[in-house]
Amino acid sequence: MPRRSGDAQGAQARGAAGVARALAAQVKPTFMLPAVATSVFGALLAPDADPVTAALHAAGVGAALYVAHVVDEYVDTHRRGEEPPTLPRRVLASTAAAGTVLVVAAAAALWVRADPVATASLAALWALAVLHAPVLDRNTVAVTVDYPVGIAAALVGGFAAQTGAVSAAVLAVAAVFAVLLSGEKVAIDRLDAAFDRTVDKRTVPVVVGDRRAAQVAAGVLALSGGLVAGFAAVGVLPRVAAGAAVFPLAAAAVTVVASSRRAVQAAMALTYPFAAALFVVVCTATQCHVAPLVEAVLAGVGDAAVLAGAG
Template structure:
């Protein structure tokens, strides 16, 4: 019996086999395994190749199994390039390749590598039709696979795990989980019709989108925090900037387009993290010293953030501006008394200021009590006023 559903012969069979290699979803796990190796510094090729091969075979198994379930069992797809027997043979062959590479790694490193290989294969094989029916497992399957790829890629080189690979793996779990929620949202209507409990179906589209962007935002924050604490190289914080811009732009687009933007943005994000780890730009370079403005330093920072707040508020509209002004007017007296008291009892000092005082506190503190709530309320009003794109698109892949 032929492997290909549409043609016979060797070329048709090879074409059917190649059709299950999906670079968009297969490249990141394989690249993540090498990212784990790069975290080590100097790494050995053989264990890296063997581990990346186990990742490849695991993801290939997942793609074949998922296509088989969607076409032959669920009738979700309109076509599939492989016969039933072809799917079974592919799964068996990929599993055999996975087992051989895993056994080689056990002999080369130790049996602990099974912790990073077997769960990855199981996540792929049982994704459909078991794990993809639950909101937690359908969302975390792919992110956890990426995390295992990073951790395993590091472990096969060193035989140990440290905080750095664990932190990187955790960041990507947050970011990719958010992207997966948005990706699943494009099939909301269909998933709901077959009782497939994705996060969008379980929580509703609006809550799902809020959770997704909260997870992505948390992941980016942890990158910046890791750079500040020294867990990540300093350039890792720079890597978060372009991806954060993509996230802002994607938020205003429908789920399908948002997914495309976020997936591609995550590739850039991962590539820049590789640059941060492999080449460590900015390492050893001191932070810019804004103290060069002398007594005007505090004032300059307030002007900067105040300008941003004004621009964002202007974009949010007149109603947002009125609400912000009213809120600041109510909060200001409380903030004034609090600020005066903390300065009076010596809670903090402000050395880089003009020295000008107004009704008992520095001029800069008066500005601070306007700029900070204005900045916060500007973001709040923007998030509240932006119309989220349609979350229900009857699209299937």
């Protein structure tokens, strides 16, 4: 596709209002909210949580994801010509720089206020953000795991910002989520395979075909369930955590037999109860600061079940 001139590239974003709308469009909740929520997830697993520190890390995560979207827009429109530009080069470049400043500011504040691991997690997220479109999305493995690895980094960093350390249980949960989301990424890429072929994006479905990609997705999802059971068996996670493995195993089963769209819907729907189950298990084991509330809710559910059975 031919590149457009500088004037044509900015035609759709002339004026302050047009620029503002185009930049606001780079705020993509589907990708940003899970990452920010994962940072908060990690913070809530800590025995004590400082809201300011949690907000700093979450803000840094959000800023890094925004940089990723802006850089992706720049590369796809101005360097590769895959899509019509909505913003001029200079606006995208300056916006990415401004987002980087926000990430650096959050990282510096965490260095002073919290722990180097929290700072390192933001540095890792920023590196993934600026490398995704130019480099990582052209490699089959990298384009599959970069976002899941970022989610894992957000969880570890959110916890480390509160505690100054990283527990084995939190690392285990982060690893499980990285594997789980990698399986979901393969499933999602099945939906975009036709377009990805046209822009030379070598995702798993493009490389091995739809049927084998479904098998790969199911295998990786099942692996995440196996990891949960394994971590529970060796004591890294509480034994009861093994029960949570049913969710990714169910997602794997659906992926094998359902259509690509149904498989994605099922996997995403099962992720939420899976995350909730792991949170409850790890939280009660580590006596995180919301553990009394969690235990009260569980006690209430148990009492309700007893009463229902007696009735």
